[in-house]
Each structure stands twice: as structure tokens, then as C-alpha cells.
Amino acid sequence: MMNSLILNAATRLLVALLLLFSIYMLLRGHNLPGGGFIGGLVGATGFVLYAIAHGCGATRAALRVEPQAIAMVGLGIALAAGVFAAFFGDALFTGQWLFIGATEEDYGLPLSSVLVFDIGVYLVVFGSILTIVLALEEEV
Amino acid sequence: MAEAAGSVPRVAGGPAGWISVLIPAAIFAYLVQFVPRVGSGEVILWAYDWVPALGIRLSILLDGLSLTFALLISGIGALVTLYSTRYLGNHPEYPRFVLYLLAFMAGMLGLVLADNLIALFVFWEITTISSYLLIGFNSDEEKSRRSALQALLLTGTGGLALLAGMIMLGNVAGSFELSVILTQGDLIRAHPLYVPIVILFLAGAFTKSAQFPFHFWLPNAMAAPTPVSAYLHSATMVKAGVFLMARMNPALGSTDLWFWALVIAGGFTTVFASILAIRQTDIKQVLAYTTLMALGALTLFIGAGTADAIKAMMLFLVVHSLYKAALFLMIGIVDHETGTREAPILRGLGRKMPITFLGGALAAISMAGIPPFFGFIGKEFLYKAGLEMEVAMIWITGTIFAASVLMFAAAGIAVLRPFTGPLAETPKPPHEGPWPMWICPLILGVLSLGFGLFPDYAETWLIAPGTWAVYGDYSYEVDIYLFEEVNAAFILSLITFAVGAFVYAFHRPLRDWLGRVFAANPIKFDPGWDQVLDGLKALAHWQTRHLQSGVLQRYLFTIFATLGVLAAFTIWSREALAFQLDLAEELDGLLFKHWAVLLFITAGALLTALTSSRMTAIASLGVVGIGVALIFIMFSAPDVAITQLLVETLVVVLVAVAMLKLPHLEIREGHRDWRPWHAAVSVLVGVVSTLILIAVLQGDIDRRLTDYFEMASWPEAYGRNIVNVILVDFRALDTFGEIAVVVIAALAAYALLRGTHYARRKAPEEDEA
Numbered sequence: 001m002m003n004s005l006i007l008n009a010a011t012r013l014l015v016a017l018l019l020l021f022s023i024y025m026l027l028r029g030h031n032l033p034g035g036g037f038i039g040g041l042v043g044a045t046g047f048v049l050y051a052i053a054h055g056c057g058a059t060r061a062a063l064r065v066e067p068q069a070i071a072m073v074g075l076g077i078a079l080a081a082g083v084f085a086a087f088f089g090d091a092l093f094t095g096q097w098l099f100i101g102a103t104e105e106d107y108g109l110p111l112s113s114v115l116v117f118d119i120g121v122y123l124v125v126f127g128s129i130l131t132i133v134l135a136l137e138e139e140v
Numbered sequence: 141m142a143e144a145a146g147s148v149p150r151v152a153g154g155p156a157g158w159i160s161v162l163i164p165a166a167i168f169a170y171l172v173q174f175v176p177r178v179g180s181g182e183v184i185l186w187a188y189d190w191v192p193a194l195g196i197r198l199s200i201l202l203d204g205l206s207l208t209f210a211l212l213i214s215g216i217g218a219l220v221t222l223y224s225t226r227y228l229g230n231h232p233e234y235p236r237f238v239l240y241l242l243a244f245m246a247g248m249l250g251l252v253l254a255d256n257l258i259a260l261f262v263f264w265e266i267t268t269i270s271s272y273l274l275i276g277f278n279s280d281e282e283k284s285r286r287s288a289l290q291a292l293l294l295t296g297t298g299g300l301a302l303l304a305g306m307i308m309l310g311n312v313a314g315s316f317e318l319s320v321i322l323t324q325g326d327l328i329r330a331h332p333l334y335v336p337i338v339i340l341f342l343a344g345a346f347t348k349s350a351q352f353p354f355h356f357w358l359p360n361a362m363a364a365p366t367p368v369s370a371y372l373h374s375a376t377m378v379k380a381g382v383f384l385m386a387r388m389n390p391a392l393g394s395t396d397l398w399f400w401a402l403v404i405a406g407g408f409t410t411v412f413a414s415i416l417a418i419r420q421t422d423i424k425q426v427l428a429y430t431t432l433m434a435l436g437a438l439t440l441f442i443g444a445g446t447a448d449a450i451k452a453m454m455l456f457l458v459v460h461s462l463y464k465a466a467l468f469l470m471i472g473i474v475d476h477e478t479g480t481r482e483a484p485i486l487r488g489l490g491r492k493m494p495i496t497f498l499g500g501a502l503a504a505i506s507m508a509g510i511p512p513f514f515g516f517i518g519k520e521f522l523y524k525a526g527l528e529m530e531v532a533m534i535w536i537t538g539t540i541f542a543a544s545v546l547m548f549a550a551a552g553i554a555v556l557r558p559f560t561g562p563l564a565e566t567p568k569p570p571h572e573g574p575w576p577m578w579i580c581p582l583i584l585g586v587l588s589l590g591f592g593l594f595p596d597y598a599e600t601w602l603i604a605p606g607t608w609a610v611y612g613d614y615s616y617e618v619d620i621y622l623f624e625e626v627n628a629a630f631i632l633s634l635i636t637f638a639v640g641a642f643v644y645a646f647h648r649p650l651r652d653w654l655g656r657v658f659a660a661n662p663i664k665f666d667p668g669w670d671q672v673l674d675g676l677k678a679l680a681h682w683q684t685r686h687l688q689s690g691v692l693q694r695y696l697f698t699i700f701a702t703l704g705v706l707a708a709f710t711i712w713s714r715e716a717l718a719f720q721l722d723l724a725e726e727l728d729g730l731l732f733k734h735w736a737v738l739l740f741i742t743a744g745a746l747l748t749a750l751t752s753s754r755m756t757a758i759a760s761l762g763v764v765g766i767g768v769a770l771i772f773i774m775f776s777a778p779d780v781a782i783t784q785l786l787v788e789t790l791v792v793v794l795v796a797v798a799m800l801k802l803p804h805l806e807i808r809e810g811h812r813d814w815r816p817w818h819a820a821v822s823v824l825v826g827v828v829s830t831l832i833l834i835a836v837l838q839g840d841i842d843r844r845l846t847d848y849f850e851m852a853s854w855p856e857a858y859g860r861n862i863v864n865v866i867l868v869d870f871r872a873l874d875t876f877g878e879i880a881v882v883v884i885a886a887l888a889a890y891a892l893l894r895g896t897h898y899a900r901r902k903a904p905e906e907d908e909a
Binding site for chain 2: 118
């Protein structure tokens with residue numbers, strides 16, 4: 001924890017921006033640079049910044065959930081997205097797609113199990129990094 | 141007795157008891173229906189695809205050999221489980237015992253019936269493991285645990301050798317199905333891998349069937365409860381090795397290597413074990429060593445390989461299973477009802493235990509080879525086959541003669557002496573055992589007599605189809621009979637009785653003399669085994685001390701030195717440096733921004749290496765990482781660059797946090813600042829990595845995968861970012877594995893950190909969270 005007024009003030013804004021940016025990175029990942037792994041790293045960076053500015057106790061309070069639980073839920077989501085394909089007779093982890101409002105020229109709004117899988121990756125990376133960082137900081 | 145008080149005689153041991161008897165009995169009844177079909181020379185095949193991708197099938201091969209074994213396993217199994225209901229029915233762990241025994245039975249049946257080599261191996265290992273559990277059943281005894289572990293390690297090691305041999309054989313023959321392999325003997329015998337295959341198979345078979353020099357685990361395995369000894373370590377499991385050799389005989393047999401390996405090992409085991417049998421005072425040990433002798437004889441006759449020898453082998457296999465299981469069960473009753481198995485103490489039990497004596501006597505007469513018992517026929521045909529051998533006739537016949545003489549004496553020691561003469565003092569006053577116990581040796585003893593009087597039934601049901609399967613020729617006419625004429629074999633039998641009676645008469649002084657001889661012998665296998673194990677432990681200890689020093693620097697040094705040396709060796713051996721590098725031309729293409737980044741990275745690296753502050757080192761290492769990220773950006777790999785930047789940032793934070801705890805990197809008194817070995821390894825890894833990168837860039841990069849993903853990414857996965865599409869769609873299973881590793885690593889780190897955290901503060905501080 002660092003007692004810096006500038007850091008404290010800037011963190012409030014930066015954390016929100018970083019989290020928003022991380023979700024943006026996650027969602028655009030399928031077509032442009034980004035994805036669950038990068039998104040998770042960006043999101044974790046936000047909370048690491050918060051922990052440096054406000055301390056671990058405050059970070060845990062802000063997270064509300066234990067970071068290791070987040071990581072494990074993420075793993076569960078990724079697995080569920082993979083198993084989902086089995087209900088349609090496909091091999092595990094085969095992407096399942098639904099195009100809402102698709103026309104001849106336009107794919108409409110694509111929803112897919114692949115995105116759900118990527119969200120799982122996001123949560124795993126996010127949760128795992130915070131687990132280690134917070135445990136390390138508290139240990140020190 | 142219990143059933144005298146109760147109105148209805150019942151099987152003890154609760155439901156576990158009668159279920160354990162019903163299962164093998166039902167299997168036996170089911171298998172009996174195949175006897176006429178197999179007896180007429182039919183081979184029954186049945187298959188179910190198990191792991192089709194690897195060619196592993198659960199397939200059944202039912203011919204004379206496997207049916208004979210399966211009938212012995214299920215038939216003797218039913219008797220042994222019935223016997224156990226009274227022998228162990230009151231034991232608190234009886235249901236566990238039944239579970240192990242049935243697991244073993246399943247494994248053994250699978251082993252003999254399997255048509256697929258890999259399935260056979262799996263069942264083979266099941267018998268090894270269940271044998272381990274059964275030998276160590278009295279787990280509160282040090283001796284049981286040691287014997288169990290010894291048997292497991294020896295037969296397990298043999299099993300691994302066998303697996304290697306099976307894989308080789310499967311590749312040579314082009315199939316893992318025994319029914320295919322057995323028809324390709326000529327091809328296999330001509331293959332260069334034939335010798336290693338035979339050695340590996342024999343390593344598995346010899347350890348399992350306790351052939352010299354792996355014989356010592358079997359007598360130790362007698363630490364198991366007596367029904368287990370009767371079943372596993374006499375009638376069935378130890379014969380698995382014999383089964384394997386018999387099974388593989390059409391494919392691997394009839395070569396000089398096979399002949400001499402089996403004849404020498406089998407013959408030596410036979411003679412060696414018969415002598416050791418006379419030496420024992422514990423009757424169960426006498427029987428254990430005569431079992432070794434029988435296994436040796438079976439091995440010997442498979443090796444001899446003539447049609448007559450194979451017929452004699454099949455005959456003796458059945459003969460031995462019947463009388464030896466009966467004798468083990470008999471000595472179990474004696475032990476159970478008198479509290480001892482020591483031959484010098486036991487005398488005159490015949491009047492107190494008449495039915496046990498009857499069953500034991502029938503089996504013992506068969507073992508001694510006296511007509512008209514089945515054992516006599518077995519011995520006659522062993523002699524006949526031995527005398528007709530063209531090679532090694534003296535060795536084989538002599539071996540069998542010595543073994544038969546000593547078996548005659550052993551039969552007297554095991555049954556005649558304990559049950560006749562004046563009644564002696566025993567730890568418990570002797571009385572007859574309950575019916576589920578005495579009926580078992582009696583049934584087996586009666587069978588030994590019955591098959592002797594009516595050998596035609598044994599011939600058509602078991603011996604003839606078995607001989608055909610092992611010999612691989614279904615046209616060979618099998619004929620067994622009690623008595624034909626006065627020939628060389630018959631005269632040899634008479635001599636056997638005379639010499640055997642002589643040995644029995646003088647067996648006590650002989651035993652004492654052998655005891656003195658063996659006490660003076662410096663080569664002991666059982667203590668030798670302990671020395672091997674101690675040596676192994678010392679090696680592991682030495683290796684751990686050197687590889688797991690606990691000093692992080694040494695670990696890193698080992699890892700990087702290994703990496704550098706192996707990579708350098710690969711570069712040298714693959715001649716990867718055979719390229720022309722035009723350095724001037726390469727450098728010419730670099731722009732100012734490239735030079736700037738290079739300078740940036742070099743400066744960061746130098747600072748990292750030279751600084752004496754940890755914080756500076758980690759920060760400058762971060763600079764290097766960011767420089768690398770810049771390179772990724774310049775060569776348009778934005779995904780990689782973003783990841784690299786973020787990871788660098790987080791690593792710097794993580795390491796910096798960890799380092800806050802550590803003391804300053806001060807140069808201690810007497811500590812050398814200049815560490816040439818570390819410098820050498822650093823330079824080596826750096827140079828080697830550079831060379832590899834240059835070499836890779838010189839060659840043509842295979843673009844097939846890249847092209848495929850570029851083409852398929854949008855139409856098949858609706859994504860334009862190939863990196864991401866590969867991660868979450870094409871190779872999603874890999875990604876899933878990776879994120880699972882991430883979670884496990886995080887949890888491990890958490891446990892480690894919190895563990896020391898709590899240990900230091902003793903009481904956890906709840907308000908912190």
C-alpha cells in the first residue's frame with residue numbers, strides 16, 4: 001500500500017476505465033486483437049493497481065468474492081461451454097452459434113458458446129492473478 | 141460346534157459368504173457347457189471394441205488351454221470360497237477378503253480368456269495387485285507386509301517387461317489379437333526383434349511363475365491365509381506365467397533360444413525346489429516348495445516342445461492343480477484345528493480328523509504318483525515324454541526323476557506322518573473341522589482318483605483340446621491311459637517308489653543335514669533382495685540430495701545448463717548451422733526505430749546483469765520485456781504484444797512485492813562477485829537461443845497450418861482474429877487444459893503463501909478479510 005494522493009485519486013478513475021476496457025477487449029477478441037486472456041490480464045491489472053493504492057483489505061472488499069472462487073467459477077463456465085456441444089451431438093468444445101436477426105447480407109447479432117468459453121478464460125486469468133498477488137501482498 | 145447347536149447348518153460369513161460361493165459356481169456351470177464344443181476342436185471367439193482408436197478390444201479366445209484354466213479357476217475358486225466361509229468367516233475383515241478374492245478371480249479369468257494382448261496385460265496386473273492385497277491381508281504383521289511388497293515389486297517389474305514385449309510383438313505381428321498372432325509364428329521367429337520379445341515375455345512369465353532366480357517370493361507369499369495360498373499361489377495365479385508360455389508357444393516356441401531358456405530355467409527350478417522342500421519343517425512351506433517344483437516342471441516341458449511333452453505338461457497341470465489345492469486346504473484345516481503346521485509336532489491326527497485325513501490322503505497318493513491315481517498317469521507321461529526327447533534327454537528325464545522321488549517323500553511328510561502314529565501334543569486339542577472345510581479337499585481328492593480310474597474323460601474334456609491349443613496342431617491324436625505295458629517309463633516309476641520310500645524313511649536326518657548345508661551357503665536370495673532394495677533407496681537418497689538441493693540458484697543453474705547443452709548438441713548433430721548468413725545485408729534492412737529498440741533491450745539486459753540492487757534488476761528486466769513487446773508491435777503481432785506488455789507489467793509488480801521482503805543484495809564477506817560458471821551458462825543459453833532463431837529464419841517456414849487457419853477462420857468459426865479463434869475454437873480443448881493449469885498453479889501458490897502466513901501468526905486474523 002502506497003500513501004500517494006495522486007495515485008489514490010487517479011486509481012478511482014483508472015480502475016473503472018481498466019475494467020471497462022477489459023470487457024471491451026474480451027468482447028472484440030473474436031475479430032480484432034483482444035480476447036479472454038488479454039481481457040483477464042487487463043482486468044487483473046486494474047485490481048492490482050487498486051491494491052497498491054488502497055491495500056489488500058479494501059481490494060478484497062471491493063471484489064466481494066474470493067478471487068480463487070472467481071477462477072474456479074471461470075473454469076466451470078469454460079467446461080460447461082465445452083460440454084454444451086455434446087447436447088447437439090458434436091464433439092466436445094465444438095462452437096455452437098446462434099445468429100439473432102440474421103438476413104441474407106448480415107449475420108445479425110452472433111451469440112456463441114465460444115464467447116461463453118472466452119468469458120470462462122477471462123475469469124480464470126483474472127481470478128488466478130488476483131489470488132497470487134493478494135496472497136503475496138498480505139504475506140509481505 | 142456352531143452348527144451342532146443351530147438347527148439348520150448354514151454357511152458362515154453372512155451374505156458375503158454365500159455370494160462369494162455362488163459367483164464362481166455359476167461361472168463354472170456356465171463354462172461347462174462349452175466343454176463338448178471345445179473338446180471337438182472348436183475355437184470360440186467373441187469380441188467387443190474397447191478402445192478402437194488404439195486397436196484394444198475386449199475379446200475372448202476360448203480354446204482348450206483357456207477353457208482348462210477357466211474351469212480350474214472357477215471350480216477350485218468355488219471350493220476355496222466355500223472353505224473360506226468357515227476358515228475366515230469370523231474374521232472382522234472377512235467381506236474385504238471376499239472382495240479381494242473375487243477381484244482376483246475376475247482378473248485371472250480375464251487373463252486366461254483374453255484374446256487381446258493389452259487386455260491380457262490389464263488382467264495380468266489385476267492378479268498382481270489382488271495378490272498383493274491378499275498376501276498382505278494380515279496387515280498388522282510385519283512379515284505379511286514385507287512378503288506382499290516383495291511379490292508386488294517382483295511380479296510388477298516382470299509385468300512391465302511383459303508389456304514392453306507385448307507392444308513389440310503386436311507391432312511385429314501387426315495385430316494385438318492372439319488369434320491372429322498365433323498363426324504368424326514363422327514371421328515372428330524370423331524377425332530381428334524376436335530375441336528381445338522372448339526375453340521380455342520370459343521376464344514376465346518367470347517372475348510370475350517364480351522360476352529361478354525369481355523363486356524366493358513364492359515361499360514368502362505363504363504369509364497369506366491358507367485358502368489364498370491354495371488358490372493363488374498354487375493352483376491358479378502362479379500358473380499364469382506357465383499359461384503365458386503355453387499360450388505363446390505356437391508363436392514364440394520351437395527355437396533353440398526358447399528351448400534352452402525354458403529347459404534350463406525350468407529344470408534348475410525343479411531340482412532346486414525339490415531339495416528345498418525336504419528341508420522345511422513347516423508343512424505349508426513343504427507344499428510351497430513342491431509347488432515351485434511343479435512350476436519348474438511345467439516350464440521345462442513347455443520348453444521341450446514335442447507333442448508328447450506338451451501333452452504331458454497339460455496333464456501334469458491338471459493333476460497338480462487338483463492335488464496341490466487339496467493338500468493346501470488340508471493343512472489349513474490342520475492349522476485351524478490344532479494351531480500348528482510344524483511337521484515334527486504333528487502326529488496321529490488320523491483318528492481325530494478322519495475325513496480330513498481321507499481327503500488329504502487321496503491327494504497325497506496322487507502327488508506321490510501311485511496307481512491308479514491321476515498323479516501316476518501324470519508322472520508316467522512326463523517320463524515317457526522325457527525319455528523320447530532327442531535333445532537333452534538325460535537332463536529332462538533326470539530332473540523329473542529327482543523331482544518325483546522327492547515329491548513321493550514330500551507327500552509322506554505332508555500327510556502320512558502327521559496323520560498316523562501315536563497322537564502328539566498340539567497347541568489346541570485336535571478335532572474334525574466343519575463340513576464346508578473338509579468337503580473341499582475331499583472333492584479334489586476324489587477327482588484325483590476318479591480321473592485316474594477313468595482317464596478318457598480327462599482326455600476328451602481337457603487334455604486333448606489343451607494340447608492342441610498349446611502345440612498348435614489340431615490333428616495330433618491325444619491318448620492317455622492308466623497302464624499300457626511294462627516299458628521304460630513304468631520301470632522308472634517303480635525305481636521312483638523305491639528311492640522315494642528310502643528318502644522318506646531318512647527324511648529327518650536328511651532335513652537336518654540340508655539345514656546345515658544351506659546355513660553355510662553364502663548366497664541367499666531373500667536377504668539379497670533386501671540388499672537390492674536398500675541399494676535402490678540409497679541411490680534415490682543420493683540423487684535427491686544432489687538434484688533437490690533446496691537452493692533456487694542451483695535449480696536454475698541445472699535447468700539452464702541442461703537446456704543449453706542439449707540445444708547445443710541438437711544444433712551440432714542436426715547440422716543446423718549449415719547456412720550462409722549475409723550479415724551486412726541483414727543489418728542494412730534495419731530502420732532507425734529498430735536500432736532504438738535494440739539499444740533499449742541491450743541496455744536493460746546489461747543493467748539487469750550488472751546491478752547490485754534487486755529492485756533495479758527486476759525493473760530493468762521489465763524494460764527488456766517491453767522492448768520485446770515493441771518488436772512484436774513493429775512486426776504486426778498485436779495480440780502477442782498486448783499479452784507481453786500486460787504480463788511484463790504484472791510480473792514486475794509480483795516480483796517487486798515478493799522482493800520487498802528480501803534483504804538488500806549486499807556482497808557478503810568472502811562471497812565472490814564474479815561467478816564464472818553462472819556467466820558461462822548465461823552466455824551458452826544466449827548464444828544457443830540466438831543460433832536457433834537464426835537457423836529457423838533461414839529455412840522455409842511451413843505455412844500449411846497458417847494457410848488453413850486463415851482460410852477456415854471466418855467461414856467455419858465466424859472470427860477474423862485467427863489467434864483468438866484458434867484459442868477458443870479450433871484448439872479449445874488445449875486452452876481448457878491450460879486454464880486448468882493456471883487455476884491449479886494459483887491455488888497452489890495461495891496454499892503455500894497462506895500456509896506460511898498462518899504458521900507464522902499462529903492464529904488467523906479474521907478481521908483482515
